[in-house]
Amino acid sequence: MELIKHGLDILMHLNQYLSIWIQDYGIWIYGILFLIIFVETGLVVMPLLPGDSLLFAAGALAASEGSLNIAILIPLLMAAALLGDNTNYFIGRFFGQLIKSKQKILFLKRKHIEKTEAYYAKYGGKTVIIARFVPIVRTVAPFVAGAGSMQYRKYIVNCIIGAILWVGGVTLLGYFLGKHPFVQNNFEVVIFGIIGISLLPILVEVIRAKMNKKLP
DSSP: OHHHHHHHHHTTHHHHHHHHHHHHHGGGGGHHHHHHHHHHOTTTOOOSSSSHHHHHHHHHHHHOOOOOOOHHHHHHHHHHHHHHHHHHHHHHHHHHHHHHHHSEEETHHHHHHHHHHHHHHHHHHHHHHTTTTTTTTTHHHHHHHHHEEEEEOHHHHHHHHHHIIIHHHHHHHHHHHTTTTTHOHHHHHHHHHHHHHHHHHHHHHHHHHHHHHHHH
């Protein structure tokens, strides 16, 4: 419980913690940010890291304090996201058949992989792009793409587009809004808003699934 409370405190005051980390670690903060984004997108067992919030906070600090260089930050974190997604894809390709042969391994269920495969088949590679903006899904989607039947050539094109839009879009949003007094004085409200918007697709899908179950 204490660990959860501490994690929530970091999430809600990410700008303050990030500012402290920059003071403590100096230029190594770029490596730390790279590692966080890589782990969230690259390791399917770590889906709860605050990717969106971190990108926004880093962009905001780059604008308000100048302690981060936006010209370094964006390409670096795009590379982290791409490396993470590709790692996850090939892990999925390696372990996919094992999971399909069982009902469940850890929190990964065979029916979830099969459902996501059907979603890929219906909506194509744009699913990879959309998944970038949804917490948890962006961690699981590359794994499922690898475990399923999506060809790597198709996957990598959409993966690159998704990384550019996600990292570039969210970081620049923080950069351009970071100097605004409302954002500086109500950062936790902004973070709640980002989390709420990013979780909206999951909420819609859950409600839709429950409604479909009730239909005769």
